[in-house]
Amino acid sequence: MKLKKYYKKYKEDKARGKDYFKWLYKYTRPYMWKIGILMLVSISMTYVSIEYAIASQKLIDMAGGGKITASAIAVFVTLMLVNMIVSMIVDMFTTMMNEKYTFGIRKQVFDKLLFSEWLGTQHFHTGDMMTRMTSDAGNVANGMVNVVPEIIVLIIQLIAVFFTLYVNSPFLAIFALFLTPGGVILAFIIGRKLKRLQIKVQESETAYRSFIQESLANILVVKAFSNEDIFSDKLVGLRENRFFWVWKKTKLSIGSNVVLNGTFQLGYMIAFVYAAGQIARGEITFGTMTLFLTLFGRVQAPIAALARQLPGVVSIFAAAGRIMDIQDIPLENRLESVEMKGAVGVEVSDVSFAYAKEEILHDVSFDIKPGEFVAIIGKSGIGKTTLIRVLMNFINAKKGTIEYFDEHGTRTEASASVREFVSYVPQGNTLFSGTIRDNVLMGKLDATEEEMWEALDMAVCREFIEKLPDGIDTVIGEKGVGISEGQAQRIALARALIRKSPFVILDEATSALDEQTEFELLQRLGELSPKPTCLLITHRTSVLKYCSRELMIDNGYVTMQDL
Structure with missing residues (x-):
């Protein structure tokens, strides 16, 4: 009986998941080419960062040999400046696209409410609708403009840096990648719980906003019955409820990050000791050690970043589901206009x-x-x-x-x-x-x-x-x-x-x-x-x-x- 129940729940979740992807694709489609360009720029910066690490190695080895050329310094500085300038431009355009994407969702949801059956809109509190149009729309926009592209870029970076490190040190490359399954397993375990907590956080935000909106709209009634203190205390109670769910979600996110980062720090320490042993045996130079550790860190960084992006992915689906509830309201029946003359x-x-x-x-x-x-x-x-x-x-x-x-x-x-x-x-x-x-x-x-x-x-x-x-x-x-x-x-x-x-x-x-x-x-x-x-x-x-x-x-x- 339990197996049947779980199978039914699995099928429902799978069907709902397909609906999420269709809805997200529909809203993201107008921005996909822009997101694609920003992703290509970010991916190209992976190459720049690798070249920057190699330039660092050469510069350190030159310093160890007692001679540093101007061209080596120029390459090093140029790569650093390119990385800084391009990152700044990408951040600027990402912010603007995020704003346009958010407004696009809000506009379409607003239009949906305007042209939907009036009775259907009455099932939602105005404060709840405001939360879905603001906070939830923002979470979806941030996820699709920032989180998802960053995940794709991180995966590509991981592959590129891994092979670069593998060419130089197969042991360190495989050791760094060995930590990946741990991150993936951790992400899977906490993902479902994070989604439930994110929904609770948004529901508490809805209750909080709805209460404030109603209280301010009917402030004369509050004053007429001398209920100022009661309403003030009720707001504190709603804030404590929201704090409870935010705290639970934050603890789970931070705890998972601590475990993940601790694992990576341990891996970095082992890599450091391994590279130091190679220097002691005269197998590598200090510059090569710097390159090893830089690349090792750049293999670990995407894995850690992927795990940190998990709350963002969870927020996308939780927020999308809440917005889709509004999209499910049926549209009004609107026949073709007829010109009426006289009374x-x-x-x-x-x-x-x-x-x-x-x-x-x-x-x-x-x-x-x-x-x-x-x-x-x-x-x-x-x-x-x-x-x-x-x-x-x-x-x-x-x-x-x-x-x-x-x-x-x-x-x-x-x-x-x-x-x-x-x-x-x-x-x-x-x-x-x-x-x-x-x-x-x-x-x-x-x-x-x-x-x-x-x-x-x-x-x-x-x-x-x-x-x-x-x-x-x-x-x-x-x-x-x-x-x-x-x-x-x-x-x-x-x-x-x-x-x-x-x-x-x-x-x-x-x-x-x-x-x-x-x-x-x-x-x-x-x-x-x-x-x-x-x-x-x-x-x-x-x-x-x-x-x-x-x-x-x-x-x-x-x-x-x-x-």
């Missing part, structure tokens, strides 16, 4: 929707005619916002159909494309940091100054904006810090209205407005020509007098009645 209505037939197993909407059917104002009412948490999300295709109905149609009979099924002719004002404060102008123009990036002020007038914003120090160019903070809730709500309304969409959805969008401002807004909205269709989620009875019908949601069922 737009919607027909909903037998639509049901459930979060997990809890069904929120049951066989919902209704139709809203072009130009109608319809109020959506019902108790809090009954499914009003869920219905709006289904209508806008933020979430997909479990069954049923939704079709939009205009006054001329043009019809289109609900998909992400319907948002091109639907304006939406969600509940809550949804403004971005920046100027008021920037926030309004999000609704229509190419809007003229006249169109912008027309939308602001419709949302009853002109009076308070003109009193601000910088007017429309006043900078506000995240979620509208610097203006009142009512003013922020009106700017959000202007952002939606500037599009002049034929279908408008307001989700508690007038809750922070006084009755007079609400009256002016809805009156202006109803006077537009052509008159848009408007759905209003509301708890205010005052809104009902502007509507021709109301849509009541109760226990997942919908009823429609005239007002």
Whole structure:
């Protein structure tokens, strides 16, 4: 039974491993020729380093003979300078490519989130997504730009230096290489454990960042309940949890390096004693001894470096797996755009929707005619916002159909494309940091100054904006810090209205407005020509007098009645 379980786990790991390689290849392909050039330069520097060691031997032997030529010094200095300059250039270009690679992953993950199903993105905390886009993307980039190429270069260096040493001292070459299996075995033993620890480290980083992000976003709530000390202590607890996993991973990495380096130091000491014995017997010169020890060290160095690169390799796969989780979110259904003329209505037939197993909407059917104002009412948490999300295709109905149609009979099924002719004002404060102008123009990036002020007038914003120090160019903070809730709500309304969409959805969008401002807004909205269709989620009875019908949601069922 155990054997069967282990075999199944082996097959799953093997399949997942293939997925890792495919994903890494896809993201690395645009940079492969650049990485290849840097690798060739690094490999060529292996030859330079060997020549440098040989030049050192010749210089020492010349010094022992009492005569050093200028050409020998020139060759020695030139090789040293070439090594320094080329290393500096390689480091500079590697750093820049690392940055481009990291941004490339972040951009593609960001785009994936933008165009994926909204409900799929909600399975991840925003702090978790930030960690995957920053820390994990950085680990993958560093691994593919630095770690993997360095491993390949180290292997080539090992082969080249080994044969150079073998020509000069077969015993030392074979002895140095004899230490390799120990490093490989050690790397294999700790590799799997390091990957598990790396995942734990990233998970602790996610919890740490998520807590900070949520705390700062809701700092007023923290202060309102006098929870400053509690939150401060919780942050310390999260930091201690992260420290625990970082410490375990670090101990394992350092311990393996100590064992490996100790083995190599012992080997170097034996090589030193062996070469010293040859000098004592007059079999080699001091210069040859220097060459032996230099080459011996250069055989050992790649082996030690390969073992030290193990955590980097582990980080690549651990980070890639976490990013791939985001890549697995399905994309939104987006049909070809259809041009709608005049006001737009919607027909909903037998639509049901459930979060997990809890069904929120049951066989919902209704139709809203072009130009109608319809109020959506019902108790809090009954499914009003869920219905709006289904209508806008933020979430997909479990069954049923939704079709939009205009006054001329043009019809289109609900998909992400319907948002091109639907304006939406969600509940809550949804403004971005920046100027008021920037926030309004999000609704229509190419809007003229006249169109912008027309939308602001419709949302009853002109009076308070003109009193601000910088007017429309006043900078506000995240979620509208610097203006009142009512003013922020009106700017959000202007952002939606500037599009002049034929279908408008307001989700508690007038809750922070006084009755007079609400009256002016809805009156202006109803006077537009052509008159848009408007759905209003509301708890205010005052809104009902502007509507021709109301849509009541109760226990997942919908009823429609005239007002």
